[in-house]
Amino acid sequence: MARLSAMRSCFFLAPWTKRRSSRMAFFLAIFLASFLGLCILKVLHPAPGERVSFARAHLRQVLDSLQNEALLQDEGGEVEDEGNGAEGGRGQEQEDEKADNGDQKEMDEEDEGGQRQDEADKGEEEGGQEDERYQEEDEEDQGEVEGYQKDEGDQDEGRGDEDGNEGLGKTDENDFERDDLPLGKTGLPEEKSYRDIKLDFRRSSRRLWPNDDDEFCSRMEVRFAVGMTSSILHSFPRSGNTWMRYLIEAASGVFTGSCYNDKTLIRSGFKGERDSIYWKTTIVTKAHFAKHVGKYKYRPTVIIIRNPARVIISLWSYARIRNRKKRHTKTVSETTLDNEKFRAFVRYQLDKWLHTTLFALKKCRDAFPVFYEIVREDPVGETRRILEFLKVKPPEDRLACMARHVRGNVKGAQKSLDPYTEEEKELFLQALKEVNEALIRRGFPTLPDYSKYKN
Incomplete structure (x- = not known):
């Protein structure tokens, strides 16, 4: 019995773990610590497929915070000078809308250019594995x-x-x-x-x-x-x-x-x-x-x-x-x-x-x-x-x-x-x-x- 007690003591690393309730608490603490560690690792080092979505979420939070600050500033301007603030807000919105339209137009042009380039490269993309089929086509021709x-x-x-x-x-x-x-x-x-x-x-x-x-x-x-x-x-x-x-x-x-x-x-x-x-x-x-x-x-x-x-x-x-x-x-x-x-x-x-x-x-x-x-x-x-x-x-x-x-x-x-x-x-x-x-x-x-x- 003494030998068995010593082994149990070494196995659970502390005398207080001899009781059943203490052992359960000990295992639960280890599980929670491990889970917390995995969560921290996932946040700090996301998987390649999740890295983009995590970055987008973070960017969205930053943009939302900046937008809230801009709204607060606009509201303060309206309290001081309601007329000027309203006109300034509308002017800012119009400028933002123009900027967004310009960005969208550039993106559309880039997409069209990419489509034209893809069409132009379509005949040559097939050449990635051409060298392996090359001799067979030559013999056929x-x-x-x-x-x-x-x-x-x-x-x-x-x-x-x-x-x-x-x-x-x-x-x-x-x-x-x-x-x-x-x-x-x-x-x-x-x-x-x-x-x-x-x-x-x-x-x-x-x-x-x-x-x-x-x-x-x-x-x-x-x-x-x-x-x-x-x-x-x-x-x-x-x-x-x-x-x-x-x-x-x-x-x-x-x-x-x-x-x-x-x-x-x-x-x-x-x-x-x-x-x-x-x-x-x-x-x-x-x-x-x-x-x-x-x-x-x-x-x-x-x-x-x-x-x-x-x-x-x-x-x-x-x-x-x-x-x-x-x-x-x-x-x-x-x-x-x-x-x-x-x-x-x-x-x-x-x-x-x-x-x-x-x-x-x-x-x-x-x-x-x-x-x-x-x-x-x-x-x-x-x-x-x-x-x-x-x-x-x-x-x-x-x-x-x-x-x-x-x-x-x-x-x-x-x-x-x-x-x-x-x-x-x-x-x-x-x-x-x-x-x-x-x-x-x-x-x-x-x-x-x-x-x-x-x-």
Whole structure:
């Protein structure tokens, strides 16, 4: 018993706790002290979700106290001078009301600006996880390009465009809404405010013309940029996109990117081909299809337009040349252009060309159309205009060197062919008319006279 009593004494820490009532009081005191401590901690250190509400409640108490003091002061003023006090109170209320209205107006403007910014960033917010899906989309788009090798039956299965739209080439008059089309916009910046380009000297570079007789030109390089928001270089396949990339790289000194990761072009020196648009390392990013144009429609977009009659012949050759190294620059025999497969190919690809071109002209907010035939006539001048649109100061020394090497190593074969029937020519004229109307609606220059160009 003595041992048990000693243990009880040690356990309850004091002799007076031996009685039952004392033990209950002791436990109750501990409970109340703990509860009080938790309440103090909750007030001093609220949870993250409760921190805002606690601050708001405290702020409301302060505002209420200040308002009560102001009312008391107003009442005192009314006792001393009832007339002046009343007028002063009304004047103060009017000023407060104006201030509140001004604050509300500023908040509304900020909300509208935020909504516009959210809308403008909507196409780019999807890029947070783009790098993980990037390769899958590239393979899908590359399969679309290589799918031109399929026969007529395969082509008929794919008559819907990449976004699932039906009726390619048919554009409703209501599609050209005033909100979507800044009418009269020329695409060139109103003020010549150029971007500051920062180059990455840690990554590999490309020397463009190491064998040039001019020592300055022989040392011209192309490098990756740092923190440079990439614009879009859009065109239907086989419209001179790769050649235009070469001219832009030569003139700007910055690599161009692509949505397709073409290994053949990487081996040809286009090192930016594998870089994602979200890495901000390239000046422009190549895109062919409507889904990419729609995805990046809020970025500045250069739209390359070429005569569809020449585009389809080049695309037919590209689809039937098995050698991946030669398909960018070679063409097939004329004998392959006189069969039913080619006839079906013409109709299908003309519909896709018309739909893709109209889609880009309609959806891209900041568009700059470039005509392939005009670029061939004046590659230096057109490249200078593109750099101006991209807000990159044209370096005249690089342009002078580029003028000595305008062809590049990937410019396609230029062959004068006319394999089309009279009915097909009428379809081409109708498609060109629709594109011309879209250009006029945007205030852009119209298509060149294609009858002057043999290829």
